[in-house]
Amino acid sequence: MIERRIAFVTDHEGLPSWVLSKLKSLAGYFKSCIVIHNISQDQQADISQLFHLLSMGTQNEDLCQLCIEGIDAELAAMVLTDVIAEHFTLICTDPRQSAKGAILIDNHPAFSLPFECHIDVVTGLAVANKAEMLGKQATLLAACFPDRHNNEITTQLFDQFHEREAISSTGMGKGIALPHIMADIAPRPAISIISCLDPIDWYSAQGDIGLSIAMLLPEPAQRAHIVAFAGLSKALLSPRFSQSLLANAEPDALKAIILNTMSQAIKRHDT
Numbered sequence: 059m060i061e062r063r064i065a066f067v068t069d070h071e072g073l074p075s076w077v078l079s080k081l082k083s084l085a086g087y088f089k090s091c092i093v094i095h096n097i098s099q100d101q102q103a104d105i106s107q108l109f110h111l112l113s114m115g116t117q118n119e120d121l122c123q124l125c126i127e128g129i130d131a132e133l134a135a136m137v138l139t140d141v142i143a144e145h146f147t148l149i150c151t152d153p154r155q156s157a158k159g160a161i162l163i164d165n166h167p168a169f170s171l172p173f174e175c176h177i178d179v180v181t182g183l184a185v186a187n188k189a190e191m192l193g194k195q196a197t198l199l200a201a202c203f204p205d206r207h208n209n210e211i212t213t214q215l216f217d218q219f220h221e222r223e224a225i226s227s228t229g230m231g232k233g234i235a236l237p238h239i240m241a242d243i244a245p246r247p248a249i250s251i252i253s254c255l256d257p258i259d260w261y262s263a264q265g266d267i268g269l270s271i272a273m274l275l276p277e278p279a280q281r282a283h284i285v286a287f288a289g290l291s292k293a294l295l296s297p298r299f300s301q302s303l304l305a306n307a308e309p310d311a312l313k314a315i316i317l318n319t320m321s322q323a324i325k326r327h328d329t
Contacts, residue, residue: 060090062135063306064124065314066146067168072116077145078108081124084137090128092138097121097315098322100296119168121149121318123302151311163310169317172282172324176202176248177316179309184255191258192219192237195272198250202274203243215241215274229262232300235270236291240277247283248274251312253304269304271316282324289323290316 073094085092085105094111095102098120103110105124116122124142126134142148143160150160163169178198185191196215200208218239222228228237250272257266271290275283293299299319306312 059127060129060131062126062131063152063308063311064126064135064139064142065149065151065311066122066124066142067149067166068116068118068120068122068146070118072118072120073111073114073122074145075108075112077141078105078111081105081138081141082108084141085134087137088126088128088130088134090126090131090134092127092134093125095123095125095298095302097123097299097302098318100293100299102298119166121168121314122146125305149314151306151308151314163314163317167321169314169321171286171317171321173280173286174246175286175317175320176246177251177313178249179251179312181253181307181309181312182255183252185252185258187258188223188260189220191235191252191254191270192216192223192272195219195237195250195252195270198252199248199272199274202246202248211243214243215239219272223261227260227262227264229260229264229267230294230300231264232294232297233257233266233268233304234294234300235260235262235267236273236294237270238273238275238287240275240279242277244274244276246276247279247287249316250274251309251316253307253312285324285327286320289326290319292323293319 092105096114101114148160196212200211203211229235253269257268260267
């Protein structure tokens, strides 16, 4: 089955009824199942369910995705992308969208944080076991230490992750793990995201995992760091949010979801 996803950010009007009606009308020409997922509000509805779409509470700068699945998903995506780009800010999370006027996530406030955060995303990686996963993530996180010997930093971070896992497994359930540590040597917060080709045993009662989000915080951490990372941790308790992470195969799509979730957490805390 073909699947396509169109990521976009709303403005102050949210999801206007007249735009939704236009999308619904166009969607009727295709056989594919089309769903709008408001990732920021953790809500979703079929494109045909206008009342449910309007009741999602969509607000300014919410990250949404049009999820299209079916035999004609490619054609549907081509048509609907033009409508999305006309009425919303189209976010480039797929190389095929670059010609449609999609902007990079670095160029929109919906993904901005009040601090620098190093993020690496690797998708579809063959990982044999939990130790190998933590080792690869420690290596990626060590890249945010430009003035130090990365091999030494990688070893130190791996040891800290191992010690943290010995206390209790960081398996969150729903196929996702959230290993996290604090280190006084960390110059800034950093996140390493790796999705596996095949699920691996996380030695957790929550089951195997297909996606690991490793978080590194400097010690002591700023309040904004804690609010942002806590917001991401809380979001992972939602099955729908976790599924949205697992379903997105493009690195930029995963980065967009993570950054928007952290940004939204800070904005809610500050209001």
